[in-house]
Amino acid sequence: MEGATEVHSLYDTVLILDFGSQYSHLITRRIREIGVYCELLPCTQKIDDLHFQPKGVIFSGSPYSISDKDAPHVDPKVFDLNVPILGICYGLQEISRNKGGKIGICERREYGRAQLRIIRHAEHPFVDKLFQGLDDTSEVWMSHGDHLDSAPEGFRVIGDTTTSAFAAVAHETAKTFGIQFHPEVTHSKDGKRILANFVLDICGCEANWTMASFIDKEIERIRNIVGPNGQVVGAVSGGVDSTVAAKLMKEAIGDRFHAILVDNGVMRYKECQNVKAILSDRLGINLDVVDASDLFLDRLVGVTDPEKKRKIIGNTFIEVFESEAARIDNETKQLGRGKIDFLLQGTLYPDVIESISFKGPSATIKTHHNVGGLLENMRLKLIEPLRELFKDEVRALGKLLQIDDELVWRHPFPGPGIAIRVLGEVTRTQVAIARAADHIYIEEIKNAGLYRQISQAYAALLPVRSVGVMGDKRTYEQVIALRAVESTDFMTADWFPMPYDVLKHISNRIINEVKGVNRVVYDVSSKPPSTIEWE
Numbered sequence: 001m002e003g004a005t006e007v008h009s010l011y012d013t014v015l016i017l018d019f020g021s022q023y024s025h026l027i028t029r030r031i032r033e034i035g036v037y038c039e040l041l042p043c044t045q046k047i048d049d050l051h052f053q054p055k056g057v058i059f060s061g062s063p064y065s066i067s068d069k070d071a072p073h074v075d076p077k078v079f080d081l082n083v084p085i086l087g088i089c090y091g092l093q094e095i096s097r098n099k100g101g102k103i104g105i106c107e108r109r110e111y112g113r114a115q116l117r118i119i120r121h122a123e124h125p126f127v128d129k130l131f132q133g134l135d136d137t138s139e140v141w142m143s144h145g146d147h148l149d150s151a152p153e154g155f156r157v158i159g160d161t162t163t164s165a166f167a168a169v170a171h172e173t174a175k176t177f178g179i180q181f182h183p184e185v186t187h188s189k190d191g192k193r194i195l196a197n198f199v200l201d202i203c204g205c206e207a208n209w210t211m212a213s214f215i216d217k218e219i220e221r222i223r224n225i226v227g228p229n230g231q232v233v234g235a236v237s238g239g240v241d242s243t244v245a246a247k248l249m250k251e252a253i254g255d256r257f258h259a260i261l262v263d264n265g266v267m268r269y270k271e272c273q274n275v276k277a278i279l280s281d282r283l284g285i286n287l288d289v290v291d292a293s294d295l296f297l298d299r300l301v302g303v304t305d306p307e308k309k310r311k312i313i314g315n316t317f318i319e320v321f322e323s324e325a326a327r328i329d330n331e332t333k334q335l336g337r338g339k340i341d342f343l344l345q346g347t348l349y350p351d352v353i354e355s356i357s358f359k360g361p362s363a364t365i366k367t368h369h370n371v372g373g374l375l376e377n378m379r380l381k382l383i384e385p386l387r388e389l390f391k392d393e394v395r396a397l398g399k400l401l402q403i404d405d406e407l408v409w410r411h412p413f414p415g416p417g418i419a420i421r422v423l424g425e426v427t428r429t430q431v432a433i434a435r436a437a438d439h440i441y442i443e444e445i446k447n448a449g450l451y452r453q454i455s456q457a458y459a460a461l462l463p464v465r466s467v468g469v470m471g472d473k474r475t476y477e478q479v480i481a482l483r484a485v486e487s488t489d490f491m492t493a494d495w496f497p498m499p500y501d502v503l504k505h506i507s508n509r510i511i512n513e514v515k516g517v518n519r520v521v522y523d524v525s526s527k528p529p530s531t532i533e534w535e
Helices: 024-034 076-080 090-099 125-131 191-202 211-226 240-256 271-282 293-299 306-334 349-355 391-400 428-447 500-513
Strands: 013-018 037-042 056-059 085-088 102-118 137-150 155-160 168-171 176-179 231-235 257-263 287-291 340-344 381-383 456-470 473-486 517-522
Touching (some): 024 037, 024 191, 056 191, 090 102, 090 176, 125 155, 125 168, 155 176, 211 240, 211 381, 211 391, 231 240, 231 306, 240 257, 240 340, 240 391, 257 271, 257 306, 271 287, 287 306, 306 340, 428 500, 456 517, 473 500, 500 517
Parallel strands (some): 013 056, 056 085, 085 176, 231 257, 231 340, 257 287, 473 517
Antiparallel strands (some): 102 137, 102 155, 155 168, 168 176, 456 473
């Protein structure tokens, strides 16, 4: 795919093989924080199909027991890559399974904090590298039901706890390490240092993964893909992802980038007017606004399934882009310029992770319209410069590109927009109710000085009615659910503790100002087990 950024050809890359652990994405985040690029792939990845040579490999944890009949396992050829390997929790047991160790079931599941005692080996100094610079004991976080009963041949014990005699092991010569605890979670006191020891000292990776270096290399890559005369159309929405992607594209090819804002009828209050002013006037990006609201809303009539909503909106987006690209193509041809061959999208790494169904341990959560709603016969080639980035990395990139804080810190807004915040059938009336409530909600959390503390907030319209009393009359109207979460990477999130006085004021405004609503509730669910969006 043209849109896949081959960053592993520009940076040292660590491969993370995911066995379905809820913490797998945290391994990715911690290593990138160290300044090393890494990529998360399913544990079922065939090594012969791998398109890059990793500097090291990490096996994640897993919800499975290694003895389960359907337990996931790695391609044995991973051990032939001749690079350092670190197994975490289940990953340690997977190494042991492949190397002849014995694995048993814990008498009781070990979960929570534990004291790791580090065992040094002066006669084998390399095995000590994983815990180099640590004190003799370190607090770690355990979460496992299986453990090693004996280490494979050639492995030394480099750490134990009161309940795990083989809490950490290392091969004497093969640069293979295994730990029973989770260094990627903040509860492990020296976890980040351990990961840094592995990727920097043991794998020998260069810590050069920064957004400053990414800008220059990505601009060069885009120019090479598009060529000196190529033209690109871009999907923009005014959110930080599409804005940063658009600004990056403008920096790369200038006026040969044509931004397109599609009014799909399910956008936020005065969204099109605001986006046009920001992108055109403040950022100098070529922008066309296409009003396709009736097309989208008509196609959503009678649709209640959220996956169908996403597919319809994703496919319709591409159709509109194809049509608009053809118009721009004709104009550029008449001016003697190149052909429109590329479509820019602001897909992020969490979108990719959540939309890929791993054959082994993980299941698809939901389809993101940026990655799962595309037409199979789409003519335009995708360019996705942010595909390998997490949200905080995109914001750092936006700051370096001198995009205003107002945009950089704007809360995410899904591609399907209010269509997935109106639970049930999407009608013009339902959209108007959800939009009005959302506008009041965002306005008030800004007035309260809470907007930057919250990672994402929105109002959802529920497909239920409740009894109320207004003006001494019985009402039977709809319910608005308010959602606000705190998150760093949007792979996990906690609900935001909204002050009661702010909630009270917001609820009062919505019920009084939004016709058709007589009840407001606040969502106190975390991700996981819930997702950030209701649909």
